[in-house]
Amino acid sequence: MGTWLLTGGAGYIGSHVLRALRDAGHDAVVLDDLSTGLVERLPGDVELLRCSLLSDSLDEVVGELAGRRAVDGVVHLAAKKSVPESVARPLDYYEHNVGGTVAMLRAAAAAGITRFLYSSSAAVYGETSAEPVTEDVATLPTSPYGETKLAGEWAVRRHAEAVGASWTALRYFNVAGSAAPELADRGATNLLPLVMRAARTGEPVKVFGDDWPTPDGTCLRDYVHVADLAEAHVAAAAALLEDRSPGALNVGRSEGTSVLEVIAAVERAQGPVPREIVERRPGDPARVVADASRIAEVLGWRARLGIDDMCR
Numbered sequence: 001m002g003t004w005l006l007t008g009g010a011g012y013i014g015s016h017v018l019r020a021l022r023d024a025g026h027d028a029v030v031l032d033d034l035s036t037g038l039v040e041r042l043p044g045d046v047e048l049l050r051c052s053l054l055s056d057s058l059d060e061v062v063g064e065l066a067g068r069r070a071v072d073g074v075v076h077l078a079a080k081k082s083v084p085e086s087v088a089r090p091l092d093y094y095e096h097n098v099g100g101t102v103a104m105l106r107a108a109a110a111a112g113i114t115r116f117l118y119s120s121s122a123a124v125y126g127e128t129s130a131e132p133v134t135e136d137v138a139t140l141p142t143s144p145y146g147e148t149k150l151a152g153e154w155a156v157r158r159h160a161e162a163v164g165a166s167w168t169a170l171r172y173f174n175v176a177g178s179a180a181p182e183l184a185d186r187g188a189t190n191l192l193p194l195v196m197r198a199a200r201t202g203e204p205v206k207v208f209g210d211d212w213p214t215p216d217g218t219c220l221r222d223y224v225h226v227a228d229l230a231e232a233h234v235a236a237a238a239a240l241l242e243d244r245s246p247g248a249l250n251v252g253r254s255e256g257t258s259v260l261e262v263i264a265a266v267e268r269a270q271g272p273v274p275r276e277i278v279e280r281r282p283g284d285p286a287r288v289v290a291d292a293s294r295i296a297e298v299l300g301w302r303a304r305l306g307i308d309d310m311c312r
């Protein structure tokens with residue numbers, strides 16, 4: 001088991017990764033600027049380095065840590081993650097996601113750290129026509145967010161190749177659910193939290209189009225439980241400790257679930273969900289479903305939880 005520097009560890013996904021790493025016997029120190037992360041998500045005995053990736057003191061903070069603890073690698077999740085915000089403020093995304101990743105790599109290099117697990121996204125595929133999406137299809141991101149995630153992957157890969165480090169990039173599909181109430185996603189901009197809110201408040205959720213070329217006319221996505229996703233990080237960390245470089249890997253269930261199927265699942269868990277069919281949302285692809293066979297082969301990981309578990 002290793003000791004990991006986990007950036008973004010106070011976030012929705014990061015706090016699940018932290019818990020899974022510790023449950024598997026790893027140790028982790030969290031680096032987070034708490035801009036969107038919540039300190040309440042961190043267990044009391046976890047060390048928190050409150051520092052931005054863009055801070056002048058990043059090298060010093062990481063160097064000081066590596067001076068007193070043997071750090072085996074970096075699990076790099078800290079990033080900005082809103083697609084529409086990235087369209088409105090692209091430079092913020094390039095600065096934080098690309099610049100922040102480069103700064104993290106430099107700080108790690110100065111501290112002698114040579115294993116990297118990078119948090120990537122299905123957004124790197126963009127308008128791919130492939131179905132299902134394998135890791136080998138062309139990456140054609142359609143948002144600044146997706147571009148910065150892809151550029152970050154490139155930086156990690158090129159740096160790792162240049163210095164002989166090991167690396168992997170996990171390309172998350174639609175992450176949902178939570179392992180505990182205090183770890184839940186508080187942002188509520190993605191479909192599942194919006195549907196749950198509609199069940200709670202009686203305010204209808206908008207369904208963005210029911211005339212798509214899919215079985216029920218609504219868009220298909222590959223929803224993966226955040227606890228399963230966190231286990232994928234544990235499997236990737238084990239590979240990195242063996243100095244393997246699994247490269248870029250999809251993390252999904254290889255199963256498409258429609259918007260109406262998500263609503264039906266929330267109804268099973270919480271009761272009636274008012275909905276309203278509205279226009280298609282610009283930029284939405286009809287279907288984004290992973291081929292997640294490579295991660296099963298390379299890391300032995302596969303999702304165990306389904307859409308009903310995510311709603312519960």
Ligand code: WQD
Pocket residue numbers: 081083121122123172173174175189190191192194205206207208209219220221259281284
């Ligand atoms: C899911 C489905 C909508 C809201 C985004 C990013 C992606 C990744 C995950 C970060 C779509 C439909 C949604 C609503 C709806 N993010 N929908 N009514 O767009 O698939 O992916 O989040 O890494 O990069 O692009 O997720 O949750 O917004 O939408 O009908 O009010 O639900 O059209 O089909 P998306 P989402």
